[in-house]
Amino acid sequence: MPVPTDRPPVDRSLLRDDVYRRLRDAITDGTFAPGEQLRDGELATWLGVSRTPVREALLRLAQGGLVVARPGRSTVVSSLDERSTRDARDVVAAMHELAVREAVARFTSADLDAMRDAARRFGDALDAGDIDAAIVADDELHAVPVAVAGNRAAAAVLEQYMPVLRRIERLRFASADGLRSPDRHEELIRMCAAGDVDAAAAVAFETWHTLPTSAG
Template sequence: MDVTSEDRGTLAKVVPVSRRTLHDDLVGQIRDLIVEGELAPETRIHEGQLGQALGVSRTPLREALKFLASEGLIELVPGRGAVVRRLTPRDVRDMMDVLAALETTAARLACRRATEAEIGALRRLHDEMMGFYASRQRLEYYKRNQAIHAAIAALSGNAFLAATHEGIQSRLRRIRFVGNEEPGRWAGAVAEHEEMIAALEARDADRLVEVIARHLDATWDRVQDVL
């Protein structure tokens, strides 16, 4: 039977989307378990038990674990399988230093290159994050928080910078999440984000660079006690 161009279009839309959705859902659920500490550092992931809990077979589960290994959240250890990665203080400090260099560079570029529509979209994401802060939904707040940092990197217009930033940020997910467990520290991070969005809206590059540098210095202060 001949396949028409309309049929090919339908197949292109339907099949890949369902596969990506399963993969993304699995990665997201396992990532949340790691970020929230349900799967603690150095925990060996039992594929059978986790697959049963998530209602999936081992094949998609293993693909999800491989992806999380590429993010740096787990390690695939010969003879042990997948193990949740534990970062050392030196690992985190080194990554935070590079992250600061990337984000301050991105800040200057974003102030020059971002459109008003892009800045408006970031403001809406910030306001959504603040709503989750008000209701003390830490995980949802955290996801928006990280999306804001990624968005500033993307607004630089430098794809290599944004990709490098994402690679580092993914490895720090759990550490940065637990850094806001103490209410006073969480409030401090929120105040810094308020300053960041105001500086970006004003396209005040010097101010945005200063706030981001201060924010990431404070982030190190917040997380080093939990390493």
């Protein structure tokens, strides 16, 4: 689809990370479709910034596997490649398992309440068919153990590879399998609250490792 024209430009003081996030989200929410060519000039106009942060963002997106950069030719949105998705899924599952394993003994009642609140909002969003809201709530729930664990290396790996899975997550939450996600969340929170490190870590791993690796 063409670059949208109905969004207001962002502030010109926009940080590079903000440009990256806007482009990343436009790919993962389907605004830019697989195979679509991305021109830095058009993207810069859309965001209201210079080409430099756009080019830097496209390089980061290429490193994360969301775009394919062809030097001197073009940059296109990557397809849902099964091998790349499987690799990202396995790494993400391992990092969330690690985060939960490190976080369980450190959880406060406020941390667990935050997870419960996010789980409730996730279930409500699924019931309403609001996939965007479901993804936000799901992110907030799983971000709690990552933050509590405080493992910066794990957080950096998740920052790089989670976007690769975003399109697959959307497919899951719109499918029958998505209806089982609230049960996974409930079990994760229950095991965390009980202080059962091994069980909580296993649930975290399974939650991510059961993501499909293709759109089929």
